[in-house]
Amino acid sequence: MVPSKTRDRILAAAARQFAHTGFRGTSLHDIAVEVGCSKATLLYHFDSKEAILVTLMEPAARDFVELDTRLRQLDVEAAREAAIEGFVDLVLRYRQEVALIYDTARQLFQQAPFEGYWPLVDNLTHVVAGRSTDPAARISAEVLLAGIAAIVIDRDEERDADLRPILVDVARRALLPRT
Amino acid sequence: MVPSKTRDRILAAAARQFAHTGFRGTSLHDIAVEVGCSKATLLYHFDSKEAILVTLMEPAARDFVELDTRLRQLDVEAAREAAIEGFVDLVLRYRQEVALIYDTARQLFQQAPFEGYWPLVDNLTHVVAGRSTDPAARISAEVLLAGIAAIVIDRDEERDADLRPILVDVARRALLPRT
DNA sequence: GTCTATAACTAGATAGAC
DNA sequence: GTCTATCTAGTTATAGAC
Structure with missing residues (x-):
């Protein structure tokens, strides 16, 4: 050393x-x-x-x-x-x-032949953020989408029907305004 | 074809x-x-x-x-x-x-010389889930941690002070029981 | 400490027989 | 449609001069 x-x-x-x-x-x-x-x-x-x-x-x-x-x-x-x-x-x-540790997504997805999908990712994120212009809403949506994708891969043995309601739920809790 | x-x-x-x-x-x-x-x-x-x-x-x-x-x-x-x-x-x-698209984390982290850190990741997730045995709490915690890590990397130009409160906030909203 | 040269290996891709 | 053999280029790592 x-x-x-x-x-x-x-x-x-x-x-x-x-x-x-x-x-x-x-x-x-x-x-x-x-x-x-x-x-x-x-x-x-x-x-x-x-x-x-x-x-x-x-x-x-x-x-x-x-x-x-x-x-x-x-x-x-x-x-x-x-x-x-x-x-x-x-x-x-x-x-x-x-x-x-968490690379790849950008690497593969941001270059040919897949760069054309970024506008779709962008719109999806925009929609999940409630089409809000608030940066916090946007970032929260990004966190949820990236986190959901990561966990679905990680838990590849888990049945869809078990994961689905939990994932939809955590997204709603994190994103929707509290009542 | x-x-x-x-x-x-x-x-x-x-x-x-x-x-x-x-x-x-x-x-x-x-x-x-x-x-x-x-x-x-x-x-x-x-x-x-x-x-x-x-x-x-x-x-x-x-x-x-x-x-x-x-x-x-x-x-x-x-x-x-x-x-x-x-x-x-x-x-x-x-x-x-x-x-x-979202690979790598497991690849690199689950093999030598880094496999020894999985118990720490596991404990962190367990703690973030409020040490709950409910699978939904556990999965929600995983979603939040993976999502936060992914977005910090993605927004590598953003200042820490701007990101930090938003990230802490979305985690709290998604994880803490509603009042 | 840094270099050039090269070893030893693996990759994706091609040529041409069958 | 599938094969063996080969090509070319790139990889990590080593040897030995300076």
Whole structure:
């Protein structure tokens, strides 16, 4: 762990490119070009491409462990509040690292032959936000749509009939004005 | 567009593997092995790897366009209701196709050297669900966390101070029992 | 610490026999 | 329609000079 200027520039370039293009989609060549060195230099500072990934994830991982430790010492409602705010703070602080985990959607969908579908995604989000011009309504709609899509994939063994009412419900609760 | 048994089996294998391992993470070799044919046979039925992707996305794309057309003819509240239910139905019907777009999280995070963090993710979700045993509470929490993470990445130009209160708010609205 | 050169491998795609 | 063999280009990683 000897501090090194080149080492830090490698980490910064890798974090940016992994977040933007994904781990698999980024080559050592790409990183070397941004840093302005050779691929061999990358592999002098790090044992492998994966070692770069692990190193740049370390600070985020440390903070995540710390949040987890804190939550385990609180009771139900205090923990829920701390978890909501702690999670939001965490993903805001480590955007690139989180992007590395949740990438792809933009990658694949924003380029040929699928770029033509963005207006439809945009309109769907607009409609779910109640065609409101309030940024908060728009962002809430984005959160719900992205979250629903992510969870349907994650729970790929779950029956549609079980998931459907729960998903429709959480969207309604989050989006509709309280009565 | 000549119907072909081999062609259909290629599409099914590709859909399954693209959803599971991602487009970049799946090779023509992998698909050929599952189908039980050679790479050359894949490329007899489709012009390229990308052509396979485009073809298997077609039905989902058609239904998405249809939903969009329907939404444009409804007024604000009817459209919002139709959008919520229509989107849920769409992602449930085309899980593999949606997984192809929203992959990665599992891929990277569920294997070395990061598999050790799943208990933390699990606990965070459990806490956000108010430590409830109700599946609906759990799923709602998953939707919110995944959605928040996705949107923070998407809106990478937005200032933290602008996003934070909106994200905390939508999570609270969706998760806390109504008063 | 950084480089050039290259090894060792894998990818998508093509040629041509059957 | 399917195959084997091959091409070309890109990948991570290593060797050894400076």
